[in-house]
Amino acid sequence: MRFILPMLAIAASLASPAAAQLTAPEQAIVETVESGFESDVALLEEITLINSGTHNHAGVKAVADVLVPEFEALGFAVEWIDQSAAGRAGHLFARHEGAPGTTKMLLIGHLDTVFEPESPFTGFLCEGDRAVGPGVVDDKGGIVVILSALRAMKAAGTLDGANIVVALTGDEEDAGEPLEAARRDLVEAGEWADVALGFEGLSVLDGKDAGVIARRSSGSWTLTTNAKSGHSSGIFSEHAGYGAIYEMARILDTFRRELPEENLTYNVGLVAGGTPAELGEDGLSATTSGKTNIIPSSAVARGDLRALTQEQNERTAETMRAIVADHLPGTEAEITIEFRYPPMAPTDGNRALLDKLNVINADLGREPMAPYPPSRRGAADISFVAPYTHGLAGMGPAGSGSHAEGEAIDLRSIVRQAQRTAILMSRLAKEASDK
Missing domain, CATH: 3.40.630.10 (Zn peptidases)
Structure with missing residues (x-):
């Protein structure tokens, strides 16, 4: 041995x-x-x-x-x-x-x-x-x-x-x-x-x-939509428009269809809509109320944005802003984007x-x-x-x-x-x- x-x-x-x-x-x-x-x-x-x-x-x-x-x-x-x-x-x-x-x-x-x-x-x-x-x-x-x-x-x-x-x-x-x-x-x-x-x-x-x-980076965005309120029987008409929730849905679904690319994600974490809908001070909650026969006056959504490069961040943000600006009749929308952790x-x-x-x-x-x-x-x-x-x-x-x-x-x-x-x-x- x-x-x-x-x-x-x-x-x-x-x-x-x-x-x-x-x-x-x-x-x-x-x-x-x-x-x-x-x-x-x-x-x-x-x-x-x-x-x-x-x-x-x-x-x-x-x-x-x-x-x-x-x-x-x-x-x-x-x-x-x-x-x-x-x-x-x-x-x-x-x-x-x-x-x-x-x-x-x-x-x-x-x-x-x-x-x-x-x-x-x-x-x-x-x-x-x-x-x-x-x-x-x-x-x-x-x-x-x-x-x-x-x-x-x-x-x-x-x-x-x-x-x-x-x-x-x-x-x-x-x-x-x-x-x-x-x-x-x-x-x-x-x-x-x-x-x-x-x-x-x-x-x-x-x-x-x-x-x-x-x-990847970590940022956030806040989207608000506004519209004329009124009786639901007028929805989609020239005088009443589409309401805040349809405008919100248009924007979010366009994000889903047009933004995808490698290493990019843009989650939606919170959505609320009604007459009215308001984001809480903490940014993590919202309050709303509404009736089925009332066109909603406002909607709010928050989500994140993660990209691999700063160029991808900025290019995506510009695309998001362009999508938001293409309003449905009788509506308005605004998005704010905050870049916090860089890529x-x-x-x-x-x-x-x-x-x-x-x-x-x-x-x-x-x-x-x-x-x-x-x-x-x-x-x-x-x-x-x-x-x-x-x-x-x-x-x-x-x-x-x-x-x-x-x-x-x-x-x-x-x-x-x-x-x-x-x-x-x-x-x-x-x-x-x-x-």
């Missing part, structure tokens, strides 16, 4: 020659992440048990307070950026100064979740390599991946030369107002950075890890980053990550910096059920994502900055 065991070890090493491409520091990264797995899960449990719904400002700040010493222990200068003027708690930024002239890296995650204090979904339940809890994937697991990767870089000696800003926003799930103020610090970090990595959940395509080089378009720079990550996958003996279809991903904070820097999203852990009771994480995915991230950042830190 003393002879057989070494031979088995040699055979195993020959069976995965790709792993031999790792440098000694990179091999140390792999081992450090693996050895820190239980500590990472413990940290995940600690911050998951703190409710940090976006509007629970004290909870968001409490999560930040747990993380501050974690970053300071790695040599980061930590800053809490108060956002009370925008109606939100604030953002946690951590900065590490490395070698001058080398790649500047921005890591993006968020402290808040969709689960407010009144949510019945609480706790942290670990079942083998799976854990369930509010925000456990989105995005507390992503924060743990960031810290696990940075600790491994520190242990391997590759963190010292790295220029890094970690931006953990406190309102990703419901951004503060005005949006320009709520995202000012993130945008400034994006203008500084050569590369941005977003640590929301890992995408899986046909059972395999995938890379996210693009995410993260699939650029050559983003593709090049995924190529570099796939070299690492090969060196680790793992399968390559195909680009994930952008139509399957929602908007995220990384989109705000997409115009200024190359980016990869989906660098957080794998899981299921985000934004719903029963949200779960694949705990072992923390390991492979942290290993990929730390090696990618270590290699990028040796390259020259473009800025």
